[in-house]
Amino acid sequence: SLAKLNLNTISGANLEEKIGVTENLLTKAIADLRDLSKSLHGEKITDIGLIAAIEHELNIVEKSVGIKTTFACEQDALDLSGEQVIVVFRMFQEILNNTLKHAKASAINVTIDSEDNGKTNIKVADNGVGFDILALDDKKTGIGLKNMRQRAKLIKGDVQIRSTAGKGTTVTISVQSSSNIFTL
Numbered sequence: 001s002l003a004k005l006n007l008n009t010i011s012g013a014n015l016e017e018k019i020g021v022t023e024n025l026l027t028k029a030i031a032d033l034r035d036l037s038k039s040l041h042g043e044k045i046t047d048i049g050l051i052a053a054i055e056h057e058l059n060i061v062e063k064s065v066g067i068k069t070t071f072a073c074e075q076d077a078l079d080l081s082g083e084q085v086i087v088v089f090r091m092f093q094e095i096l097n098n099t100l101k102h103a104k105a106s107a108i109n110v111t112i113d114s115e116d117n118g119k120t121n122i123k124v125a126d127n128g129v130g131f132d133i134l135a136l137d138d139k140k141t142g143i144g145l146k147n148m149r150q151r152a153k154l155i156k157g158d159v160q161i162r163s164t165a166g167k168g169t170t171v172t173i174s175v176q177s178s179s180n181i182f183t184l
Helices: 002-008 012-039 042-048 050-065 082-103 143-154
Strands: 068-073 107-114 119-126 157-164 168-176
Touching (some): 002 012, 042 050, 050 068, 050 082, 143 168
Antiparallel strands (some): 107 119, 119 168
16 A cells, blocks of 8 residues: 555656655565465464464554554453454454555554453554545445454454544454354
């Protein structure tokens, strides 16, 4: 996304510099994508756990795109099944992708907490441009938001999206702990 934005700002005066920066961004993105695809297959995600997988993803975003990320989680491990971990991680990746693509954010903050009732909440907040949720047209929006809602239902979870134009977006994934919600 940053490489594409960089290409869009090329003018005659900065042509050589912008092409060099874009080439470096693409080289880094390719290397990071290769590393990610090798290390975060479904079984790898469940092996290392959701917390480590999210931290890894945030490190890649910070290094490759330059967006400041923060992460807070008081637990060492989460009481989620392997299936829940994979589905929540894929939802998290969709949120990050939407943030990079649309938000124009300079910072992303992720917090994970568990409630006494066994519910785990993963909150992803950005300081981007935000949007008017009520103005979204279901027929014109991408499949990303719909996929997240469907994935949440699959694991008996919920997705809450809060956004205000000019003030950023916060997406919260809530999942009830359960080791046998469904079998893949």
